[in-house]
Each structure stands twice: as structure tokens, then as C-alpha cells.
Amino acid sequence: AFTFENIVTASALHPKPQNIQFTYGTAGFRMKASLLDSIMFRVGLIAVLRSKKLDGSVIGVMITASHNPEEDNGVKLVDPRGEMLEQSWEVYATSLANAPNDDALVETLERIIAQNKIDVNKPSNILYAYDTRPSGPALVASLEDAIKAAGSSYTNFGLKTTPQLHYGVRCLNTQGTNDAYGEPTEIGYYNKLATAFRQIVSDKQRLSPLYVDCANGVGAPKLRELIEVIGEDIISVNIVNDKIGVEGALNHNCGADYVKTGQRLPPGSTVTSGDRAASFDGDADRLVYYYVDTDGTFRLLDGDKIAGLSAMFIMDLVQAAGVDSIKVGVVQTAYANGNSTTYLTKVLKVPVSCVSTGVKHLHHEAEKYDVGVYFEANGHGTVLFSAEALQTIRTAKGRTPAQTTAIAQLRALTDLINQTVGDALSDMLLVEAILTHRQWSLKEWDQAYTDLPNRLVKVVVANRHIFKTTNAERQLVEPAGLQADIDALVAKYTSGRSFVRASGTEDAVRVYAEAATRAETDELAFRVAELVF
Numbered sequence: 001a002f003t004f005e006n007i008v009t010a011s012a013l014h015p016k017p018q019n020i021q022f023t024y025g026t027a028g029f030r031m032k033a034s035l036l037d038s039i040m041f042r043v044g045l046i047a048v049l050r051s052k053k054l055d056g057s058v059i060g061v062m063i064t065a066s067h068n069p070e071e072d073n074g075v076k077l078v079d080p081r082g083e084m085l086e087q088s089w090e091v092y093a094t095s096l097a098n099a100p101n102d103d104a105l106v107e108t109l110e111r112i113i114a115q116n117k118i119d120v121n122k123p124s125n126i127l128y129a130y131d132t133r134p135s136g137p138a139l140v141a142s143l144e145d146a147i148k149a150a151g152s153s154y155t156n157f158g159l160k161t162t163p164q165l166h167y168g169v170r171c172l173n174t175q176g177t178n179d180a181y182g183e184p185t186e187i188g189y190y191n192k193l194a195t196a197f198r199q200i201v202s203d204k205q206r207l208s209p210l211y212v213d214c215a216n217g218v219g220a221p222k223l224r225e226l227i228e229v230i231g232e233d234i235i236s237v238n239i240v241n242d243k244i245g246v247e248g249a250l251n252h253n254c255g256a257d258y259v260k261t262g263q264r265l266p267p268g269s270t271v272t273s274g275d276r277a278a279s280f281d282g283d284a285d286r287l288v289y290y291y292v293d294t295d296g297t298f299r300l301l302d303g304d305k306i307a308g309l310s311a312m313f314i315m316d317l318v319q320a321a322g323v324d325s326i327k328v329g330v331v332q333t334a335y336a337n338g339n340s341t342t343y344l345t346k347v348l349k350v351p352v353s354c355v356s357t358g359v360k361h362l363h364h365e366a367e368k369y370d371v372g373v374y375f376e377a378n379g380h381g382t383v384l385f386s387a388e389a390l391q392t393i394r395t396a397k398g399r400t401p402a403q404t405t406a407i408a409q410l411r412a413l414t415d416l417i418n419q420t421v422g423d424a425l426s427d428m429l430l431v432e433a434i435l436t437h438r439q440w441s442l443k444e445w446d447q448a449y450t451d452l453p454n455r456l457v458k459v460v461v462a463n464r465h466i467f468k469t470t471n472a473e474r475q476l477v478e479p480a481g482l483q484a485d486i487d488a489l490v491a492k493y494t495s496g497r498s499f500v501r502a503s504g505t506e507d508a509v510r511v512y513a514e515a516a517t518r519a520e521t522d523e524l525a526f527r528v529a530e531l532v533f
């Protein structure tokens with residue numbers, strides 16, 4: 001049963017460190033793992049309350065710090081449909097995390113219960129998982145202490161990628177309904193992806209092996225298992241950076257964030273001209289592709305490129321299937337390369353919306369389209385099919401053999417693509433499926449458009465909270481006058497664009513700049529950074 005006595009007794013073992021202010025941000029709680037003990041306990045309590053509020057629906061808890069260094073860890077909550085925690089509850093999580101002592105803890109719990117009219121005698125169910133970080137097991141124990149003290153049911157989903165946990169939550173909550181998402185097991189996840197992939201690429205000639213850098217994280221064993229289920233006769237990968245047992249290796253000089261930020265190969269990479277390569281991040285929810293050109297230049301195919309490729313392919317399929325009522329849209333953030341936006345709007349002629357950074361904003365906006373393709377430039381993204389679009393695709397009947405084939409392929413795509421959150425494994429299969437269909441090399445994919453040179457600079461400032469933005473973070477409203485200065489600078493550069501925003505995950509301000517040439521870009525980024533500092 002749920003009693004404050006049990007909770008307070010258990011909480012004594014997980015005191016909040018003094019003088020720290022915690023915030024549930026875009027990535028949940030994330031920091032040095034050594035500071036997370038009390039957070040884990042309290043997140044457990046929030047998860048239990050959220051589940052009770054939703055009549056016992058399964059709530060997910062993922063323990064990971066994604067692309068951050070190995071000594072960090074973090075935790076985020078997953079809502080019943082596999083989506084990010086509803087925003088109003090982020091506030092509850094933050095207040096509970098900051099309750100200085102047991103009295104305040106109980107008061108905060110009582111307030112949340114009262115405000116949401118929660119019946120604490122209702123059942124609650126939690127599904128949790130963790131990545132490969134060494135700090136994981138101790139944090140799991142703190143989480144379990146809370147869930148047990150609160151008298152809740154729970155399931156340990158074990159070592160998983162973040163998207164696998166999202167998948168599991170959605171499956172459990174939709175089991176036995178018309179809306180069933182899949183079998184709530186890891187093998188169920190692999191089988192769903194594998195069946196869809198095999199169907200899409202059947203009778204097509206397979207591609208050369210793909211090098212996959214798994215950031216020395218959980219993506220390595222999971223990709224290996226997935227490939228085994230699909231069959232090595234159908235897809236072949238060379239898994240690199242799979243040292244999950246080696247201390248300090250996670251995300252170190254490898255992974256999607258390293259490759260995207262530095263726009264370079266991971267050191268020691270054996271990828272050469274003609275090879276196809278991709279990188280995941282530490283919890284396998286981001287994906288970027290890259291290759292080395294014949295002249296030795298590194299070429300990155302980031303989230304923007306994946307969005308362009310996916311939108312193009314899906315639009316073609318929709319047409320070929322004769323279900324033109326289905327409208328495709330793309331969601332980007334201000335970090336999308338200017339030429340990607342031009343390609344989408346001018347060449348593909350697809351509607352594009354721009355929203356603030358953070359998966360929840362993109363996801364929410366993508367839900368407004370029949371088929372909403374959303375990707376952050378950093379490689380996080382997916383494709384959402386609306387209920388109506390799914391219905392149309394499921395019931396469509398082809399009038400020609402070509403239409404029938406296209407409809408079947410669209411159907412398979414809806415299974416191949418993880419509808420809950422961006423998923424490196426699923427996204428990789430999506431890209432591989434499209435490239436197999438077209439028999440394209442990465443270079444051919446890259447021909448769609450050429451990225452404008454771009455630069456991201458991190459500026460450490462006294463107080464990043466004074467930087468307030470509007471217009472999907474593309475303009476500053478505060479400090480007063482700064483945007484006008486930035487505009488005046490930008491106007492001096494051909495195809496110049498620059499914006500400034502406070503990071504949601506680090507104590508710093510980020511400056512983004514792009515322009516026609518590398519030299520102009522670097523100069524613009526540097527000069528805007530000077531204005532900010």
C-alpha cells in the first residue's frame with residue numbers, strides 16, 4: 001500500500017544533497033552520476049503517482065545520459081504511449097527533486113496528489129531500463145527502493161536502448177486493444193523491425209556492409225542481436241566501437257555526437273573512400289551517416305539529410321500507392337542547415353515547420369501532419385503516421401500491381417519506423433531500406449543538396465538565463481538590442497544566418513552560424529560569439 005510512513009522511512013537512505021538545485025529539463029535530470037541518488041528515488045515516486053493518475057497505465061523510466069561522458073548519468077520518464085512525460089509533470093518532478101527534507105517531501109507529494117485528484121489506492125505499474133553506464137545498477141537500486149516503498153508494481157526491462165524502453169511502454173499499454181503496438185518484449189521489438197525490413201528490401205540487391213560506430217554503448221549488443229534476427233544474408237554490418245565493458249570508453253572520441261559536432265571521423269576509424277558508415281550515440285536514439293569522398297573529404301549525412309531522404313521516399317511511395325490524400329510534412333529546428341530547408345520546400349515542395357530544440361517540441365508538431373517527418377540536425381528523429389493515415393494505408397486496395405506493391409511497402413514502413421521516439425536502430429533500417437530501393441551509394445544520397453558551411457560555438461557566460469528567444473529560438477528578445485546587432489552582422493555575409501540560444505543541457509550559450517563559405521561562416525560565428533560574451 002501507498003503510505004507516507006513507508007516512503008519517509010525509505011527516503012532516509014536517499015537524502016537530497018545540500019545546495020543543489022535540480023531541474024527536469026529537455027533530457028530529464030542529467031548530471032554527474034554521484035549526485036543522482038536522491039533524484040532516482042524521487043523520480044520513482046513521481047512515476048508511481050503518474051501511473052496512479054492514469055489508472056495504472058505503465059509509466060517508463062529510462063536511466064541514461066545519452067551522449068554525455070561516462071561519469072554522467074540521468075533519468076527521464078516516459079508516458080503511456082511511449083512519449084515524453086507531459087510538460088506539467090516536469091514541474092512536479094522538479095519540485096519533488098528539490099524538497100530539502102522529509103517534511104517538504106511529504107508536503108510536495110500531498111500537493112501533487114491533491115492538485116491532480118490522485119487516488120493513491122489505485123494500482124500503478126512502472127517499466128524501467130538502463131544503459132551500459134557503470135553507475136546504472138546503484139541508481140536502479142535507488143529507483144526500486146522508491147517504487148517498493150510506494151507499494152507499486154514494476155518490471156525491470158534490463159539493459160536497453162532508450163527507444164526500446166519507449167517501445168516497451170507503448171506495447172504494454174496498448175496490448176489487446178485495436179491500437180496494439182507490438183509484443184512487449186525485446187524479441188518482439190526485433191521481430192517487428194526485422195519482418196518489416198525483410199519485406200521492404202525483398203527482391204532488391206543488398207548493399208555493401210555498413211560500418212556502425214556504436215559509441216561503445218548499448219547500441220552495440222542490441223544492433224548485433226537485431227542483425228541476427230534479420231539475417232546476415234539480408235543486411236551486413238561491421239560493428240565498431242562496441243567496447244561496453246571498457247571503463248571510460250562510452251562516447252569517448254566516437255559516437256554520433258562526436259562525429260556531428262566535430263564533422264570528422266572518430267580517431268582510429270578505418271573508414272575509407274567507398275565505405276558506408278554510420279554512428280549511434282550512447283543510448284542509440286541518434287543516428288548520423290558519413291563517408292569519405294574520393295578526394296579524401298569527410299562528408300556528413302546528418303539528421304537533415306535523413307529527413308530529406310525519408311520525406312522524398314515516403315512522398316514517392318504515397319504517390320505510387322495512389323493514396324495522395326496523405327500529406328507529408330517535415331519538422332525541423334533552427335539548427336537545420338539552410339540548404340536542407342531550401343531543398344525540402346523548393347525541390348520536394350513539402351511543408352516545413354520550425355520549432356524549438358528538444359524532441360518533445362518536434363514530436364508534438366509532427367503529429368499535426370498525416371505523415372510527420374521530424375529530425376534534429378544532430379540525428380534524433382522519426383516519422384509519425386496519424387491514425388487516419390494508418391487507416392488509409394491499412395485499408396487501401398491497389399488498382400494495379402504497382403499500386404499494390406507500393407501500398408504493401410508503405411504498410412511495412414509503418415512497422416519499421418519507431419512511432420514513439422527517434423530510434424537509431426529503426427532509423428538505420430529505414431535509411432538502409434531506402435538506399436537499397438534506389439541502389440544508391442551515400443554519395444548519391446548526398447547529391448540532393450550541399451550543406452552550407454556551418455559552425456556551432458559554445459560560449460560560457462555569467463548567466464545564460466538572460467538570453468530569451470522567440471520565433472522557434474531564431475531570434476533573441478533579451479538582452480535588448482542584441483538581436484539587432486546580430487542582424488547587422490549577418491547582413492554582411494552571403495547566405496548568412498546566425499542565432500543564439502541558451503543551452504537546455506549545459507551551463508552555456510550556443511551560437512550557430514552558416515554562410516556561403518567556410519571562412520565567412522567561421523568569421524560570422526566568431527563575431528556573434530563576441531557580441532554574446
Ligand code: 16G
Nearest residue numbers: 026027357358359360503504505506
Ligand atoms: C536534449 C534533447 C535533444 C536536443 C538537445 C539540445 C531530448 C530527448 N533531447 O538532449 O533533442 O537536441 O537536448 O541540447 O529532447 P542543448 O539545449 O544543450 O543545445
Ligand code: ZN
Nearest residue numbers: 066281283285
Ligand atoms: Zn541519445
